Amino acid sequence: MQVWKFGGTSVGKPERMHSIKNLITEDGNRKIVVLSALSGTTNALIAIGESLKSHNDAEATQKINELYAHYESFIKELYSTEAGYAEGKAIIEKEFSFIRSLVNIKPFSVKQEKEIVAEGELLSTQMFEAYLREEGVNAALLPALDFMLIDADNEPVLKFTEEKLGAILGQLTNKQIFITQGFICRNPRGEVDNLKRGGSDYTASLIGGAIVAEEVQIWTDIDGMHNNDPRIVKKTFPIRELTFEEAAELAYFGAKILHPSTITPAKMKGVPVRLKNTMEPAAYGTLIADKTTDREIKAIAAKDNLTAIYIHSTRMLNAYGFLRKVFEVFEKYKTPVDMITTSEVSVSVTIDNDEHLDKIMAELKQFADLEECDKDQTIVCIVGNFSADKEGIALKVLDAMKSIPIRMISYGASEHNISLLIHGKHKAAALNALNERCFLYEDTMKEIFSAP
Ligand SMILES: Nc1ncnc2c1ncn2[C@@H]1O[C@H](COP(=O)(O)OP(=O)(O)O)[C@@H](O)[C@H]1O
Ligand SMILES: N[C@@H](CC(=O)OP(=O)(O)O)C(=O)O
Missing domain, CATH: 3.40.1160.10 (Acetylglutamate kinase-like)
Known part of the structure; x- marks a missing residue:
């Protein structure tokens, strides 16, 4: 059935x-x-x-x-x-x-x-x-x-x-x-x-x-998951196939077509999910399953209204205890963390739900130095096949973003995701620049070089 x-x-x-x-x-x-x-x-x-x-x-x-x-x-x-x-x-x-x-x-x-x-x-x-x-x-x-x-x-x-x-x-x-x-x-x-x-x-x-x-x-009302947000970017196209992991990343990081939790039960039971268009039933749509295609960068999505918290170790704790203490605070207030970047003495995180922000900040202050939080932040998430031996992907992404200030970068946690944190006011520019560089420019080049 x-x-x-x-x-x-x-x-x-x-x-x-x-x-x-x-x-x-x-x-x-x-x-x-x-x-x-x-x-x-x-x-x-x-x-x-x-x-x-x-x-x-x-x-x-x-x-x-x-x-x-x-x-x-x-x-x-x-x-x-x-x-x-x-x-x-x-x-x-x-x-x-x-x-x-x-x-x-x-x-x-x-x-x-x-x-x-x-x-x-x-x-x-x-x-x-x-x-x-x-x-x-x-x-x-x-x-x-x-x-x-x-x-x-x-x-x-x-x-x-x-x-x-x-x-x-x-x-x-x-x-x-x-x-x-x-x-x-x-x-x-x-x-x-x-x-x-x-x-x-x-x-x-x-x-x-x-x-x-x-x-x-x-x-x-759309013919599948598009490679970029069609409400913000003009030249987008439907993606025919996505893996469960790729679809989950896109949904979580803002592709509104799919509720972020949708993929979990389907993946758990190996049930394929197909996205279809009521207005155009014959269109292929997007099939989400285990199978992957070899395109490197597949899609881009953005998640808005995030708060960035910058935490520095006061070195009163052992380095190995610091991250645990930090994350215990977020766990206590049932506040999921979206993005994390670390240096030897600092950790920066973003959160979506800032209901308990004041309490979280107060507890963190007991063992860390905090900078002022940044509100209205956006995560731009680039999803695809980024296995560790592939070259040049980060370069392509950063090249597209060369005129947009980036606050955080996360790469390497999964083979499917590069995330960038920017101020919300740069979101449209970022999505359009990435579209140009990672899809339009690339596809044009491919056509030129494969022409007979
Ligand atoms: N990457 C994307 N691919 C396709 N649609 C997207 C994407 N990002 C945002 N959308 C928006 O999602 C809308 C469909 O989701 P939604 O309004 O929740 O549909 P429904 O009412 O059928 O549940 C589309 O009309 C489109 O504007
Ligand atoms: N009616 C609910 C549930 C829902 O999923 O709606 P839609 O499928 O139109 O996104 C809502 O608006 O949140």
């Missing part, structure tokens, strides 16, 4: 839902279809939650009315029969009456916040499943809240999904298409929770891992 995930942009319009129906039924194969909320809905629900948190009930009610109006007009175009429309109407009435009921719950806590954002996926999947039934498709809805669970550290419990989902599917052997919600899950208290923004990709891969799917397909 395959698992296909359609993101917000792919379900955001009634006609897109119509094309998805054709796509998922065309090959006649059984599949699990994971849907996100309609594009814009999760942001709208978060905004309603914000209004409620700040006790602005009138503003929240107005936002709810606007969102409701959007769904009302959506279902008018989604269904073609009166019975179908009546089902769609009943679904939105039920979910919006729940959303409206949250206005009366005081105080509006994290529990309600999680419940409200889950409504996006609950709406899209029920509406779509009713549409499939209207069209005579043999479909069933799988409630993700029955089989997706995170533990106290917010980590998905794959064993739970394997057991629960296996049992549910065992009862539905006569069904062809299974629809389920991306993003949402339960936490150990049994409450509604989620896998963080963009988490529907992660759901698809967790389900793929749990049932050891033949393949996980992530359908979006």
